[in-house]
Amino acid sequence: MILRIEDLSVRLGGSHILQGVSFDVAATGVTALLGRNGVGKTTTLRAVLGEVPATGSVEYDGTPVLGRATHKLVRDGLAYVPEDRCVFAGLTVAENLRLAERVPDPDYDLVHELFPELKQRAAQRAGTLSGGQQQMVSIARVLLNPNRLLLVDEPTKGLAPAVVTNVAVVLERVAECVPVLLVEQNLAVVRRLATDAVVLEAGRTVWQGRAADLLGDAGATRSLLGVGSTAGRH
């Protein structure tokens, strides 16, 4: 296990958002964190990353990390691709990438191989990029550095179908080297990438197991995710 979460609880603004989330993330492959809107998927990632106060236990590679500063966790290889990209709009593409460099020899070869467009748009302000191009910047920022686990939050949200496929291809390639905890609503992407799955409901873990078992069970998919098991099947 690269990540073990036990009884994670988060209260924000008077709301009890996470009420005892527990699951493990395997040291290889993609673990999909699923559930309907508002069940606490993004909050779980932010709590692991130390962005919101939380109680319970989070072990990263065997070490308790709850309460550690975000920047220290990231320096330890826990990389984060946030929902809505969060690129720095006033900075150029090159500056967004330069800011993310954590090692003396950042892997620009990999970034430019996966996203050749970013090389051409290096001098363009990130705020003027399309949603898909901004997602490239957001993923490229973490790929510059060696990582031990990627937390990726809804990478295909709001993207055109062709771009969704490109993002999935990139994540598939990345997951060959680094385990990924993926929050994703697009079941076609989950079906393509995920080896394991965790389902949250009302701030609690209600299912964990093999992704294929969940997506192959029409009743479970409908009751847990609110969609038919064939959703996203091409």
Add this chain to the structure above:
Amino acid sequence: MSTVVLLTLTGLGLAALYFLIASGLSLVFGLAGVLNFAHGLFLSIGAYVTWSVVGSWGLLPAILLGVAAAAATGALVELVLIRPLYTRHTEQVLVTVGLSLAGVALLQSVWGADARVFPRPAWASEVIGIAGAQVPADRFLLIGAAVVVLLGLLAFLRYTRYGLIIRAGVENRAMVSALGIDVRNAFTLVFAIGGALAGLAGILGGMYFSAISPGQGASLLIFAFIVVVIGGLGSVAGAAGAAVAVGLLQQFVNYYGTAGAGDVSVVVLLAAVLLLRPTGLAGKVATA
């Protein structure tokens, strides 16, 4: 014509002072989200430390010491008083207001409540004839210093890694942390830079007004806050543009209108900008 030239250069001199105070204030608020009412204290520290040693050290070393003392005060305030309160904004404002008041009392207890005559280079007391106007040379000193600071700050923001971190942090400091960067170091740095620039403003203000007093920082701070809001939080270039607008407006309205009308006109300008463009002239983007 000569009156217009004199008013313009005097307004630009005043704008230079406002810019020196407002640029640091703007970066501090833009990056760290701190509304620092104690910023005027940094200004006074710079002025009084310079005044204290100028007789024995000479003017230039005294200025450098004054700027360094103000920068150190800024960094110390951030480390000791502000850092524990980054998630508690109300307490943060109370601390800076309290420090501002305590700072004035401290200055009075050390140097007295009376204004002190501030030294200036002999050439700054001369007047220079331009287009028929007799312009005091100290205006050019202020304008020159502000231009150098503006160019230096823009170069710092554009070409250094810390400048990059500050520009990014003004947009989204949580995301800067999520890239593995300890943004608190940048907070301390902008407080130190802001302190240094305020200290320099205090020294140049002493030369401009020919005197310093414990309350001078607080009175200049009001206009600096207006400049920050008009210019856009976190924008150095916006602060420069807003400072010029405020300084010129104040001078011209004070001269052609009634006494005090210049200050009122600045408040009207502030209200107009807030109504028409609430994010200020440059918005919340650290401009490089």
